[in-house]
Amino acid sequence: MPSSHEVEAPNDVCCRRPNGTAVGFPTTPPEDTTMTAGNTRRTTALRSRTAAVGAIAVAGALLLTGCGDQTKDNGSGSDSETTKANSAPLADKLPADIRNKGVVKVGSDIAYAPVEFKDDSGKVVGIDPDLAEALGKQLGVKFEFQNATFDTLIGGLASKRYDIAMSAMTDTKDRQEGVDADTGKKVGEGVDFVDYFTAGVSLYTNKGYDQGIKTWDDLCGKTMAVQRNTFSHDLAKDQAKKCKKDGEKALKIEDFATNPEAETRMRSKGADVVSADFPIAAYSVKNAGGGKYFEIVGDQVEAGPYGIAVSKDNTELRDAVQAAVQAIIDNGEYKKIVDKWGVADGAVTEAKINGGS
Missing domain, CATH: 3.40.190.10 (Periplasmic binding protein-like II)
Known part of the structure; x- marks a missing residue:
């Protein structure tokens, strides 16, 4: 899998600065952002942002x-x-x-x-x-x-x-x-x-380029960029196995050290979709590029507790x-x-x- 160091960020994309901020994101809270919590239950017993414990x-x-x-x-x-x-x-x-x-x-x-x-x-x-x-x-x-x-x-x-x-x-x-x-x-x-x-997980794409992605089952044949060792990463691996089992086209997964790097990959058309916790996805959709870069597709899944x-x-x-x-x-x-x-x-x-x- 490509590492984050293999991705060159275009000048206009939302990417992490050396100090950790995200280009195009305001540094004060949005006045009218409302992040809804509707979710679709998936069968897996894991929850969002779940890292591989052994590696940790x-x-x-x-x-x-x-x-x-x-x-x-x-x-x-x-x-x-x-x-x-x-x-x-x-x-x-x-x-x-x-x-x-x-x-x-x-x-x-x-x-x-x-x-x-x-x-x-x-x-x-x-x-x-x-x-x-x-x-x-x-x-x-x-x-x-x-x-x-x-x-x-x-x-x-x-x-x-x-x-x-x-x-x-x-x-x-x-x-x-x-x-x-x-x-x-x-x-x-x-x-x-x-x-x-409490938060669930969402899928989001480049704005106006959702390629018919509405659910996780629509990801077969697509490329996903994701922060490594998160629950989104785990869900992606589960979905890739399901695509293979069902005889569908493969889901390709590219993992990165941070979520902004995954977004950069999608902005450059190196990936079709990104998955992240719903509050993060909603914030990116509203603020990256003044709201012109991304859109959420489908419902959030697997709402679970932050601790x-x-x-x-x-x-x-x-x-x-x-x-x-x-x-x-x-x-x-x-x-x-x-x-x-x-x-x-x-x-x-x-x-x-x-x-x-």
């Missing part, structure tokens, strides 16, 4: 950008940090070491607008950063986002690079149990999730995060954020632990 668990190298580790761990916080923690309603729920440092390190793939991405100044913005800021007020700490590729995030938790992973990551049984989704074999300890949002991932040996932090998510749901701050980004249809009312299946 054994990932030896974390591809971090300049965002890096911005904290200095001296074992104690400043006076201002201590005051902030003491005044926060849920500060006493945090593990003592994190409370003293005043920082929660967040692993995230910061190229997934509008969930998390960088604005023109390089600042991390989006749904997750806004929610994390609200959680920080409840817990009396700062949530610091550190950029990495999506398929290294769970490995980063295992190696203690991050305290949590917050990156449009779907809560699934495979991830909870440390099972490789492709082989069904146990490959790691797994992680716990605090669920905070904040925490190592299984850090139940105190998991429970603190759950309490903070529930607090911002209850006090209305959560609603303000999802309304701001036009994703209210994906809102949840309860911060469940390991609610995915």
Whole structure:
């Protein structure tokens, strides 16, 4: 399969800048974007953005950008940090070491607008950063986002690079149990999730060039560009097997490190269709090229919960995060954020632990 390095992005296409922003995307939330949550249930038991757990668990190298580790761990916080923690309603729920440092390190793939991405100044913005800021007020700490590729995030938790992973990551049984989704074999300890949002998966094409694609069964004989190790990638592989089994033309899959790179491939006519989580697809359709580049085809499928991932040996932090998510749901701050980004249809009312299946 071609790698992302083999694709040359035309000057006018939507692609990732070196700082991680997407060309043609505004860096403020859309005023009138409404992302509906209607979905079609598929037979597979997986959920969106599901990476191959085996690859994640054994990932030896974390591809971090300049965002890096911005904290200095001296074992104690400043006076201002201590005051902030003491005044926060849920500060006493945090593990003592994190409370003293005043920082929660967040692993995230910061190229997934509008969930998390960088604005023109390089600042991390989006749904997750806004929610994390609200959680920080409840817990009396700062949530610091550190950029990495999506398929290294769970490995980063295992190696203690991050305290949590917050990156449009779907809560699934495979991830909870440390099972490789492709082989069904146990490959790691797994992680716990605090669920905070719901999203499905969508197909989208170049505008005015849908080639009759309305459902996944229309993909036989087509070329799909997709971010690797996501649930969209898993669905594409499942569909390719189905095309072959049914005697249809082959579905060709090209996978890339980021979703903007997959979109670039489609813009250059190297691929016919892209699949991504519905909020990301809807945001791209509305904003890329001023809304002139892409269109969604068909309904979203397999709606499932996004979860904040925490190592299984850090139940105190998991429970603190759950309490903070529930607090911002209850006090209305959560609603303000999802309304701001036009994703209210994906809102949840309860911060469940390991609610995915």
